[in-house]
Amino acid sequence: MAGRNMNVYFQEETYSKIKNLVAKREISRFINEAVEEKLKQRQQQQKEELRKKLIVGYQSRIKNKKLQKILLTYGEMSWEDLSAKLEEQEKNDDNCKK
Known part of the structure; x- marks a missing residue:
């Protein structure tokens, strides 16, 4: 899997939770999966907002x-x-x- 390196700042509490719950060699994969999940949520939210705008536009057009x-x-x-x-x-x- 091709990728890029990136420096990311975590609050101390968040960093400690990651260290305690995720194996050292799995941190990159864990963070990548978490970011991918969050991105999917945002994309879904944007699609839903667009759908709502289209419905409003269609309804006003009908009126x-x-x-x-x-x-x-x-x-x-x-x-x-x-x-x-x-x-x-x-x-x-x-x-x-x-």
Whole structure:
């Protein structure tokens, strides 16, 4: 197994626990396994956070479907059609007021 050397600082209490529980020749493997386990936890946590963000984004997108329909309708209209539609609505509003 290829690897790299690294100097790591441990608090005295942590170092003593490692020395007492792990054989001298197994310390590197033990620490590597502990770090790998912690990295997997972090990666899983990041995946879960991303999943939650995607769900929130999807839910807000669903809520805006009505707005999307309206925008799509206006997006398909030309400026002339839109102007005529607005004028028609204004006339209807004026007729209702009378």
